[in-house]
Each structure stands twice: as C-alpha cells, then as structure tokens.
Amino acid sequence: MAEYFNIVEEIATGIVATAAPEIDKKGLFPQLTIDALRDAGLLGLISARDMGGMGEGPRAAAMVVERFARECGSTAMILCMHFAAAGVVEKYGSEEVRRQFAEGKHLGTLAFSETGSRSYFWAPVGTAVRGEHDIYLNGKKSWVTSAHHATLYVWSSKPIAAKGASTLWLVPRNSRGISAPDSFDGLGLRGNDSTPVTADDVRVSENNMLGKDGEGLTIMLDTVLPLFNVMTAAAGIGLMEGATTAACKHASDTCYEHLDSVLCDLPTIRAYLARMRIATDQTRCLWLDTLDAIETNREDAMLRVLECKAAAGESATQVLDTAMRVCGGAAFRREVGVERRFRDARAGTVMAPTTDQLYDFIGKTICGLPIF
Numbered sequence: 001m002a003e004y005f006n007i008v009e010e011i012a013t014g015i016v017a018t019a020a021p022e023i024d025k026k027g028l029f030p031q032l033t034i035d036a037l038r039d040a041g042l043l044g045l046i047s048a049r050d051m052g053g054m055g056e057g058p059r060a061a062a063m064v065v066e067r068f069a070r071e072c073g074s075t076a077m078i079l080c081m082h083f084a085a086a087g088v089v090e091k092y093g094s095e096e097v098r099r100q101f102a103e104g105k106h107l108g109t110l111a112f113s114e115t116g117s118r119s120y121f122w123a124p125v126g127t128a129v130r131g132e133h134d135i136y137l138n139g140k141k142s143w144v145t146s147a148h149h150a151t152l153y154v155w156s157s158k159p160i161a162a163k164g165a166s167t168l169w170l171v172p173r174n175s176r177g178i179s180a181p182d183s184f185d186g187l188g189l190r191g192n193d194s195t196p197v198t199a200d201d202v203r204v205s206e207n208n209m210l211g212k213d214g215e216g217l218t219i220m221l222d223t224v225l226p227l228f229n230v231m232t233a234a235a236g237i238g239l240m241e242g243a244t245t246a247a248c249k250h251a252s253d254t255c256y257e258h259l260d261s262v263l264c265d266l267p268t269i270r271a272y273l274a275r276m277r278i279a280t281d282q283t284r285c286l287w288l289d290t291l292d293a294i295e296t297n298r299e300d301a302m303l304r305v306l307e308c309k310a311a312a313g314e315s316a317t318q319v320l321d322t323a324m325r326v327c328g329g330a331a332f333r334r335e336v337g338v339e340r341r342f343r344d345a346r347a348g349t350v351m352a353p354t355t356d357q358l359y360d361f362i363g364k365t366i367c368g369l370p371i372f
C-alpha cells in the first residue's frame, strides 16, 4: 500500500469517523476533512507530479473514496466529485489551473445534471453564447455536489456553434450570475451540499472552455465516465463494508439475557450477515476487475465501467436493507450507524448514469447496438 494511504487511514478513522453522525444529522459540509486532505496534499492525488500533484490515477482515487465511504458517505461523494473534476482539468485545463488543482487550491465538482434534461447528464439544455469579448453561460443545474463550497465547477452547456451535444467549461463558483439559493436537506448524503445552481448570464473567457466546442460528450464518455463510475462504485462498496462491520459488531454485542445468548447465535442472522459479505465481496471483485480493465486498456473496459456502477448501486441498497433487518429495531436509532448508510446508499442508484440507464447501456452493448 502506498505511503500516503497511512494518512488516508488516519484521517478516515479520525475526523471522518468522528464527524460522520453530526454531518448527517445537521447536514453539515465536512470542511475539517477537506482542510486535512488539502494539508496532506491529497486534493492533488490524481494531478501530475510535474504540476506538483501526487501523480496517481483512477485506482488510487477509487481506493481513497472507498476508504472514506466506510465512515461517511457524504465525504466520499464530495471527494468523488472533486476527483472527477480534477480528472477533466488534468487533461484539458491550462497549466495554471492544473497546478492550482495539484496544490490543493481548488475543490472541484461536476455541474452536469439540469432541470431540463434531468438524469440525461450528457444532454444539457443550458446555453453558451459568444458576446463581443467573452462567452455568456445560462443554465439551470439541478444538483451540484459541494455547490456552496467548491471553488470551480466543471460546467456543461450546449455548444456555441459546433455540432455535438455539449461543451464543457471551467466556471469559478464566485462568478457574477451564479446562484445556489437553497441548502441541501435530503434523505441521504446529507453533508454533501448538493443543491441546484443557476447561471444567469455568467461571463467566462473562451479560455475557460475544456476541450473543443462540441467535444463535451466525448470528454464525458472517455474521461469522466470511467473515473466517476469506479468512484461511485467505490462509495457503494465502502458503505457496504462499513455496514457489514457495524452489523457484525451489533450482532456479536447484543445479548438476550434470558437465553444467555447473543444475536449472532441465531443461524438466520448469521446467514443474513453471510449474504451481506458475499454481495460486498462480489461487487469488490467486479470493481477491481474494472480497474484492471481500465489500466490495461482491455477490450471489455467500457462494459466493466458500466457494470461496476450498476452492480455497486444495487448491491449497496440490498446489503443496507439486510443490515437494517439484522440489527432490528435498534437499526432505527442513529447510534448503530446502519440507518445513515442505508439512506446514503440509495443515492448511488439514481445518480446519473442511473442504474436503469446503465441497464439500457449494458443491454445495448451486449446486443451490439450503439449506446447513443
């Protein structure tokens, strides 16, 4: 294991684990953790070494997300969005912005989903119009993680003039015309500050374009999708891992005094725990194989990328449902730590590409049909 992982472990078991219940209860953004990650250089984990970053790739990002997700789903999702944005910046950003990302001067996020096209994140209806000197962006994003805390959004719009579905931009959060009025009060991932964001004639330089006009879909598919899917899968696996550990502990520690036995003396409970373990390990194997496929440019890499997010999203909801049953009425209380993960795990299935969209994409792929 790389040396930086000791620091990841220390932060995960320290501030992340300690703060997770409060972050969930009050919907707080985990700023202390983000500061600790910045101080440790970990916000620059996948930025190139010659820019001052740690020079790691999707595997490292996914491992870090998985480790944090065991303790706190919100923190894991914030990091997932940051690394997804960092991956785009690393490939298409200017040297100046790449260096700033590498040095941890930015917290990034993706601003793709729109109220007009909803989970069809690849089809923005917001516009980019060329003015006399600059570009003017208008659009209504439906969900942006870290909306009030990210310093830079990777923003999608329709192309200015080119053919194609979209164009990507770097938009500073403090740009005039950006507004994110509401705080997030959701079912799960309650600390991830995921709110709508509106751009009202936001002026950006043409230099803020990432890639070429009309190239957005290609960047989304080639750069964002593999990274994002292995990281959201990682979040699901971390949540399953955390829940399995918590459920085993609860089953071992919970006594029936009148019978002089503990909960895990019941074969049914042990069988449920076994099924949770198997589902977690199966998903982990598929996820690790996906990382191998990406790294070795395997022919089935894209299929694996699609599969691993769908599998992790669905397994996580099932495993967490089982964890609720194993821990019984006690699971309804916050202190067992299962109901928080139960709520957090549900987001993975509806975050785009949603499980249902992925089923459609996978079905098309294995029937030899084009995805789009």
Ligand SMILES: Cc1cc2nc3c(=O)[nH]c(=O)nc-3n(C[C@H](O)[C@H](O)[C@H](O)COP(=O)(O)OP(=O)(O)OC[C@H]3O[C@@H](n4cnc5c(N)ncnc54)[C@H](O)[C@@H]3O)c2cc1C
Pocket (backbone or CB within 6 Å): 081, 109, 110, 111, 112, 113, 114, 117, 118, 119, 120, 121, 142, 143, 144, 145, 146, 188, 189, 192, 194, 347, 350, 351, 352, 353, 354, 355, 356, 357, 360
């Ligand atoms: C906690 C959280 C954080 C998020 N953070 C971000 C972020 O940082 N950036 C960002 O860009 N977005 C983000 N999103 C948005 C997310 O990626 C999706 O766009 C959003 O969840 C879609 O929800 P919807 O109800 O609007 O989708 P809808 O399109 O209304 O979908 C409703 C249902 O219909 C199903 N459906 C839609 N199309 C098909 C189809 N073709 N076949 C089968 N079923 C289909 C969907 O699977 C879903 O179950 C976030 C979402 C959540 C929940």
